[in-house]
Amino acid sequence: MLKSNHFKIFLVLAGVTLVVLLVLHETLTFQRVTLMLRDPSKKPSRVRNQMKLKSAKEEEDAVGGGVGNLNSNSKSNSISSDSEGNLVDSSTGKTEADTERRPRMPKALIIGFSKCGTAALRTFLTIHPGVVSPVLELRYFTLYYDRGQEWYRNQMPPSTANQVTIEKTPAYIMTNESLDNIHEFNPKMKLIVIVRDPIVRLQSQFAHEFAHSDSDVIPPFRKWWNTKSDDKRIYHFTHYARYIRWVYIRFPRSQVLVLSEDDLEKDPLPVLKEAEKFLGLPAAYSNDMFRFDAAKGFYCFNTRSNLFQRVRQLVKVSSETGCLGQDKGREHPPIEPDYLEHLREIIRPLNEDLFQLIGKRFQWDNFKD
């Protein structure tokens, strides 16, 4: 009798506890939902991630997105994930990774040569909507390789997967070590090399070295090369083939484009079109992007071109004239005729070596046949 009373009391207590627990659970759930509605940051992570993706997309739409934007009209239910977890818009087939604007590794490098128009080439290339490029020479493969790939990536301007990031550091071509580093980093890297009439390069180098010197301490051009150096230094600046050979040892020729500054200077468009094709970009360069500036003596951006507005922040040019700065296009020193002839004689075979190696000839003013 006593035992059955205890059992009844136990059953009643168990029932009451169950009811209390059920009521508590419902109340807590209701409070959480109310909180969520008031403060989105309290949402469970899955919901929060979807919101983050939405705001990233809104941000991309706001900045114009560039090539490969997710269709802004796409319904949320047309978005699913691919095998790597990237969002895929099934109506366009584009992934979140395609459209996300973030720093990406370069697919192409301008590796040389210094004083051969590398800045003009990089700058003009950047007006293509499919190209982004850091303003600074990063010297990653020569000086900062030990900083690691994440450091390098973080120096790049944001881009979508369809855009090509191009970095230029003219010193890359000058050492075997940096070419090895590039190859280790990406054996498929596209490499652009720009050369120049070698005698004009010597003049440009001279103007560069004395750019900030008082005129009374600047030596005559001929004396400078003869006293400061022997012919070895002249070879260093004029024997392009020696360095390009090192590139060909490591990379297939299809990945290497050799251009001439003299062509770029006379008319940038054909040179840019050649680079555009080499980089696998859709055709976008056109004559109306550039204009010859008589005061500067060089081609500059046409600041009225719509695409110039996009690159204003990505290039070092005057926003009024669209021209490169004063450190580009310096006055060159005169060369005495007999010294010019001496230089021609020692450099001509070096040019032949270059033309044989690359399989094309450039027409240079100092070496007209």
Ligand SMILES: Nc1ncnc2c1ncn2[C@@H]1O[C@H](COP(=O)(O)OS(=O)(=O)O)[C@@H](OP(=O)(O)O)[C@H]1O
């Ligand atoms: N459009 C345009 N505007 C200005 N400058 C132009 C242009 N096209 C080619 N160049 C020539 O580029 C030469 C500088 O070459 P780099 O940019 O390779 O020099 S550097 O190595 O980065 O210092 C620079 O050499 P200097 O004339 O000796 O200054 C220019 O002659």
